[in-house]
């Protein structure tokens with residue numbers, strides 16, 4: 001690709017700008033200009049310059065790295081560097097990433113491409129890049145100390161190999177790995193098949209994102225890097241609901257969604273209103289005889305799952321991790337359960353000492369979804385997102401598959417809330433002449449569900 005074309009296309013993309021290089025110009029003259037991304041919005045698909053041999057992926061709240069062709073080799077330039085990621089509007093986290101963002105840009109190539117990736121290290125410590133799932137020469141595998149010396153700060157290394165296998169892959173450091181991944185260093189790699197492939201369908205929409213997690217104390221801005229399991233921010237591509245872009249489809253579209261897990265726990269990813277099949281993993285395409293319908297697929301640590309569905313039910317369909325604490329924002333885990341506890345006189349006594357004290361959760365925690373509570377600076381509400389019918393009481397790993405009959409092919413813009421046809425929504429039962437069937441009586445003596453709470457002194461030990 002000509003450099004001018006590259007720059008023009010980059011200028012067309014949302015928020016794309018050419019980085020001001022910190023390294024001496026002469027030293028970089030032989031390198032492809034490293035594009036950087038300044039926006040956390042979802043960038044449109046990056047079509048290859050010579051025709052359209054594949055349907056490009058759309059990385060949720062991410063972008064695809066432009067490349068240049070040099071002597072038949074696709075050249076990319078990744079810059080490992082500190083970044084500030086806007087995980088949600090007003091919630092900015094100091095991360096490490098690539099080319100201005102965490103995750104880094106998606107690398108998108110075609111089976112058989114010879115690929116050359118320059119990696120410049122602008123971090124305060126050494127790093128490497130491991131190309132997760134790829135067939136490559138051992139010396140290109142990016143394991144610091146085992147297959148190569150580390151890339152010291154200020155240095156540029158070059159990786160070069162042939163993308164031999166089509167599929168969905170990831171990249172991440174294999175150097176001070178716990179710290180560097182906890183800081184957000186990771187990215188996606190997509191290798192499209194060369195021509196038609198018997199096990200890889202042509203799709204109308206192809207989405208991709210990484211599952212990631214951070215430990216950011218409310219009110220702070222830098223992840224705690226020594227956290228082993230107790231992460232409190234559950235994100236897709238370093239974004240949290242409602243700041244994760246929706247997945248948009250035209251009615252009848254075949255939709256592929258590629259999901260990679262670089263957190264330290266598994267995530268059962270669940271889609272409403274449709275069935276899907278797992279058509280590929282980081283090991284490659286799944287044989288047809290080994291596919292079965294699912295509505296939830298578990299993505300274990302270090303795995304990729306590639307799912308496919310026909311979007312044939314119009315609507316706004318929830319798409320989320322099924323661990324319910326992963327669809328919450330930053331939360332205090334040590335809050336006692338107060339369901340059924342009458343806190344009224346307790347609150348009055350505490351308010352004499354703490355005037356703003358607020359009791360939480362005597363009927364559950366749903367009230368938090370609509371409460372405007374004072375938050376520490378630089379965090380986001382625990383349960384948030386408002387739909388046309390009220391608060392969603394969700395956060396973290398949650399988005400919406402929006403299926404519309406009138407969505408134009410190739411249009412990824414948010415069509416807004418779904419307008420349900422009249423008479424197709426759950427509603428309050430209001431017909432007095434047509435009472436609901438009687439509820440069967442429970443056997444044995446009936447007791448109020450919250451009898452415990454109303455016993456004298458029942459709340460005293462809280």
Ligand SMILES: [Cu+2]
Pocket residue numbers: 234266267268321322323326397
């Ligand atoms: Cu999860």
